[in-house]
Amino acid sequence: MTKAMVIIGAGECGGRAALVLRDLGFEGPVTLVGDEPHLPYERPPLSKEAMTGEAPAIKAIASDEILAERSIRHIHSVQAVAIDRAAHVVRLSDGSALPYDKLLLATGSLPRKLPMPGLGARCVYLRTFNDAKAIHAHLRAGNRVAIVGGGFIGLELAASARKLGADVTVVEAQPRILMRGVPAEIAEIIHKQHEAEGVTILAGQGISAIADEGAEVRITLAGGLEVVADLAIIGIGAVPVTALAAEAGLAIDNGIAVDAELRTCDPDIFAAGDCCSFPLAVYGGRRVRLEAWRNAQEQGALAARNMLGAGEAHAAVPWFWSDQYGLTLQIAGLSDEGHSVVRRDLEDGAFILFHLAGDGRLVAASGIGPGNAVARDIRLAEMLIAKRAKPAPEALGSQTVKLKSLLAA
Amino acid sequence: MSDWVEACEAADIDEEDVMRFDHGGRTFAIYRSPDDEYFATDGLCSHEKVHLADGLVMDDIIECPKHNGRFNYKTGAARGAPVCVNLRTYPVKVDAGKVLIQIG
Numbered sequence: 001m002t003k004a005m006v007i008i009g010a011g012e013c014g015g016r017a018a019l020v021l022r023d024l025g026f027e028g029p030v031t032l033v034g035d036e037p038h039l040p041y042e043r044p045p046l047s048k049e050a051m052t053g054e055a056p057a058i059k060a061i062a063s064d065e066i067l068a069e070r071s072i073r074h075i076h077s078v079q080a081v082a083i084d085r086a087a088h089v090v091r092l093s094d095g096s097a098l099p100y101d102k103l104l105l106a107t108g109s110l111p112r113k114l115p116m117p118g119l120g121a122r123c124v125y126l127r128t129f130n131d132a133k134a135i136h137a138h139l140r141a142g143n144r145v146a147i148v149g150g151g152f153i154g155l156e157l158a159a160s161a162r163k164l165g166a167d168v169t170v171v172e173a174q175p176r177i178l179m180r181g182v183p184a185e186i187a188e189i190i191h192k193q194h195e196a197e198g199v200t201i202l203a204g205q206g207i208s209a210i211a212d213e214g215a216e217v218r219i220t221l222a223g224g225l226e227v228v229a230d231l232a233i234i235g236i237g238a239v240p241v242t243a244l245a246a247e248a249g250l251a252i253d254n255g256i257a258v259d260a261e262l263r264t265c266d267p268d269i270f271a272a273g274d275c276c277s278f279p280l281a282v283y284g285g286r287r288v289r290l291e292a293w294r295n296a297q298e299q300g301a302l303a304a305r306n307m308l309g310a311g312e313a314h315a316a317v318p319w320f321w322s323d324q325y326g327l328t329l330q331i332a333g334l335s336d337e338g339h340s341v342v343r344r345d346l347e348d349g350a351f352i353l354f355h356l357a358g359d360g361r362l363v364a365a366s367g368i369g370p371g372n373a374v375a376r377d378i379r380l381a382e383m384l385i386a387k388r389a390k391p392a393p394e395a396l397g398s399q400t401v402k403l404k405s406l407l408a409a
Numbered sequence: 410m411s412d413w414v415e416a417c418e419a420a421d422i423d424e425e426d427v428m429r430f431d432h433g434g435r436t437f438a439i440y441r442s443p444d445d446e447y448f449a450t451d452g453l454c455s456h457e458k459v460h461l462a463d464g465l466v467m468d469d470i471i472e473c474p475k476h477n478g479r480f481n482y483k484t485g486a487a488r489g490a491p492v493c494v495n496l497r498t499y500p501v502k503v504d505a506g507k508v509l510i511q512i513g
Binding site: 016019042061124293294297301319321372373375376379382404 | 425459460463464465472474476477488490491
């Protein structure tokens with residue numbers, strides 16, 4: 001019997017899942033539903049490469065030709081409005097209905113809204129390609145850009161805005177930038193780089209009021225300082241898109257709750273990527289939700305395999321990166337699992353912090369340096385973390401000991 | 410046919426490792442496999458033009474340092490998302506302790 005596969009959400013995760021279903025030889029109907037008008041595309045460039053070029057361009061995950069060749073039906077500019085679990089049907093905003101045998105929710109996340117009055121047309125968020133185009137139009141010499149939130153999106157946009165010559169001020173309520181998941185030692189390097197490039201960073205400064213009137217935005221900080229800008233970009237985190245799942249009665253727990261095989265409490269419905277929380281095997285099943293490109297890609301592929309009955313448990317180690325100016329940061333694992341830190345210096349000022357649990361197990365590695373200086377060692381660290389290895393701290397800290405040799409041990 | 414170009418000393422590359430080689434405005438990656446054979450491919454990942462020589466070699470796979478796209482460096486075949494375009498490979502020989510590649 002031919003089954004029908006339906007995927008809601010045509011981002012990295014959903015797009016990848018559709019392709020993997022075909023890679024695995026599935027021959028039944030595959031339908032990919034997205035609410036944007038574009039082909040499935042990569043989001044990471046939106047704050048970086050796409051933002052610094054002449055004009056933002058889509059970096060598609062699959063072209064129209066590939067989708068046609070692989071018989072993937074892509075329904076764009078349409079939202080899924082309801083799931084009828086008993087009938088195995090998804091209802092769409094254009095009034096149509098899609099029957100499914102297996103359903104994947106890859107609904108992603110949306111920018112967290114700044115919960116205060118006074119925001120208008122000059123206060124914007126970045127999530128989609130269209131958001132990126134609107135922001136790009138404002139990034140030019142002489143324009144003042146205020147960035148609310150010193151996280152990855154905000155800081156990458158700050159770097160891009162400087163590259164295009166705008167005046168940039170970053171406002172962060174926490175005592176320092178990158179409080180979530182990045183060690184202070186590494187955040188400091190990034191902070192200094194931004195200041196050297198001419199960005200003003202105001203950390204530890206909550207916002208008491210925003211007035212978005214006329215030609216400018218005035219942001220008043222709790223300490224009394226006022227930041228005046230032509231554009232305010234708000235990057236204060238993301239929230240999972242769960243309404244569709246919640247209304248269908250699926251369990252929600254900081255995202256759509258899934259098991260290790262990415263299955264929701266309905267065995268015919270899976271969820272993957274930014275929208276789901278799942279048990280992370282490498283940390284004893286700790287339930288997490290990750291907003292990261294590679295996670296979206298890996299979980300999209302894993303969900304596809306499990307929709308076809310593979311019964312495979314998620315085993316990957318979280319990994320993400322950020323590019324700002326010439327610096328690249330890469331982190332494998334979750335550093336909050338660590339109790340102690342060992343530093344390993346590499347060439348050109350690059351370094352890696354290895355985070356060790358109380359029992360000596362390597363649980364995370366955070367690295368920063370020019371270009372891809374830390375990439376290989378972070379990748380090896382990721383493999384050590386996956387193996388639950390307990391490498392000797394002296395070996396981790398010594399430049400003369402190759403990490404690859406620890407992997408073989 | 411084009412000439413053989415001397416890229417490096419054979420001993421410059423560890424076993425199961427990779428080295429960047431620039432020549433004539435182009436960039437290549439030269440590999441030494443775990444069984445001590447040498448190979449060469451284009452130096453930049455087909456996904457986002459990142460130098461593969463900063464990546465990790467495991468058996469016959471090179472993994473891009475940026476987004477973990479994988480290629481078989483012996484054949485150039487793309488082996489995993491996000492890469493889907495194969496790498497071009499080049500003939501390699503070792504002569505008197507030198508690695509030479511034939512750049513077409």
